[in-house]
Amino acid sequence: MNWVAIPGRDEFFRGGLSPGETLDHASYEAAIQRAAGAAWFVGVRIKDKLMKQRPAAMPIQEFIVRNSIGTDFAVNFARTAYGARLPLSREATGRVIDYLNAINEKAQHGGYTWNAYTDNCSHVTHNALAATGIWDAKQTRGAGLINVTRDILSVAKAVALGRMSDFSFPANNFVRAFEAGNERPIDTAASGFKDHDIVRTLNDGWISTGPGALIVTYPMHDGARNQMFAPGRDPFLFSVPRVWDKEEKFQMLTRNASPSLTELGANLSRFRDRYAQILAGRRDVNEELASAGGDVSEPAFPLFYERFYQFIARQLERTNALIADHARSATDMRPGRRADVRE
Numbered sequence: 312m313n314w315v316a317i318p319g320r321d322e323f324f325r326g327g328l329s330p331g332e333t334l335d336h337a338s339y340e341a342a343i344q345r346a347a348g349a350a351w352f353v354g355v356r357i358k359d360k361l362m363k364q365r366p367a368a369m370p371i372q373e374f375i376v377r378n379s380i381g382t383d384f385a386v387n388f389a390r391t392a393y394g395a396r397l398p399l400s401r402e403a404t405g406r407v408i409d410y411l412n413a414i415n416e417k418a419q420h421g422g423y424t425w426n427a428y429t430d431n432c433s434h435v436t437h438n439a440l441a442a443t444g445i446w447d448a449k450q451t452r453g454a455g456l457i458n459v460t461r462d463i464l465s466v467a468k469a470v471a472l473g474r475m476s477d478f479s480f481p482a483n484n485f486v487r488a489f490e491a492g493n494e495r496p497i498d499t500a501a502s503g504f505k506d507h508d509i510v511r512t513l514n515d516g517w518i519s520t521g522p523g524a525l526i527v528t529y530p531m532h533d534g535a536r537n538q539m540f541a542p543g544r545d546p547f548l549f550s551v552p553r554v555w556d557k558e559e560k561f562q563m564l565t566r567n568a569s570p571s572l573t574e575l576g577a578n579l580s581r582f583r584d585r586y587a588q589i590l591a592g593r594r595d596v597n598e599e600l601a602s603a604g605g606d607v608s609e610p611a612f613p614l615f616y617e618r619f620y621q622f623i624a625r626q627l628e629r630t631n632a633l634i635a636d637h638a639r640s641a642t643d644m645r646p647g648r649r650a651d652v653r654e
Contacts, residue, residue: 312355313418314411314435317384322346324392324529326385334388335538342385347373351384354419389540391531393565395488398523403443403515410442411435426454429462433479437487444511445491445519449477482548485526486557489564492524493572498589500596500619501603504612513618522582522630526564526572576641579634586627593620 317323326342328334346352352375365374381389399407414435417423425431429452441448450465452458465477475487495509496502497520503509512518531542548561564572571581594602596616600609 313414313423314432315352315355315379315383317351318349320529323384324387325532326380326388328385328388328532330533331536333536333538334532334540339380339388339539342388343373343376343380346380346384347376352376352379358424387529387531388537389531390543390546392529393482393485394527394529395485395492396523396525396527397440397445397488397492397519398521399443400517403517406442407439410439414438424454426452428478429453429458431479433481433484436481437479437484440488444508444515446487446508447475449475449479452477480547482546482561483557486548486561486564489524489526489560489572491519493520495520497623498585499592499594499599499602500612500616501599503619504615505603510615513615513622516622518622521626522579522633523575525575525578526568528565576634576637579630579637583627583630583634586623586630589623590620590627 321327327345328338328342332338347370350372352372355375357375357378361378362371362374365371386392434449434451437446438448438451440446452461462477491508495518496506497509497518503513503518509518531537531540534542545561545565548557569577571577596613599616600612603612
């Protein structure tokens with residue numbers, strides 16, 4: 312198998328343990344037995360080399376779970392997880408699901424060998440989102456020096472062409488997903504037209520930068536109640552100073568994120584204001600074409616221009632409606648508020 316589905320955030324992140332409970336040997340073992348009993352890993356086969364390490368008296372399912380806890384579920388037992396939320400249409404979500412099912416089916420028939428550099432878990436998430444058109448897919452490769460060298464060469468190609476390398480790491484995926492949800496160049500049609508990811512998704516009727524693109528932190532189990540694991544360092548982040556520097560952005564997102572990136576109300580307000588500014592600053596199609604210089608294809612731009620501003624106008628209307636819904640929900644959830652009862 313390439314990936315395993317775990318039912319719900321509580322089990323995936325917290326292993327079923329509430330923040331106030333103590334993570335000790337007993338609760339750790341209970342999480343293992345619960346996962347083994349739930350049959351989440353039924354059908355998963357592991358390599359003979361690892362299977363030889365299984366104690367004779369230990370059931371296979373329990374052995375697999377013991378090698379999966381902290382990675383496939385109960386992630387917060389030993390580490391903090393950072394996530395980026397990207398609103399997707401039903402159709403786009405279906406593409407993600409289809410991709411994930413396809414790679415698991417391929418792994419079921421041909422096996423899957425994890426490799427830290429050329430084919431790891433973050434390749435799965437990156438390429439699942441790539442199926443929506445949000446960005447280019449990464450090529451996965453087998454193990455070996457030649458394939459690692461090819462990945463290294465892909466970095467130089469990415470820098471030269473302004474695209475992505477085939478290296479993939481979880482922390483980089485987090486930053487990249489944040490950028491896709493918040494920092495795509497949508498302030499003018501001309502700037503959007505120069506971004507092939509925007510052109511691709513707008514052809515499908517959407518743009519990834521928009522309301523609801525939030526970041527979320529799932530912290531490691533409180534150290535005062537964690538008898539099993541001690542906090543470690545930040546996850547590895549691939550960054551090239553002055554060329555492709557993501558370290559500063561990662562620090563901002565994980566240490567000092569703006570409320571508009573973590574709170575839905577503030578996020579909606581920011582995008583409402585941004586959309587309004589985009590429409591207020593709209594220029595004639597020929598002016599925008601002239602401002603873009605020779606980087607824009609003249610025959611294709613006018614159609615993109617119309618679709619772009621129509622989309623922004625719809626998004627402003629939709630965001631205003633979402634703000635009103637959010638305000639009503641916040642009012643309904645106030646402590647002590649009584650619901651209306653009608654005949």
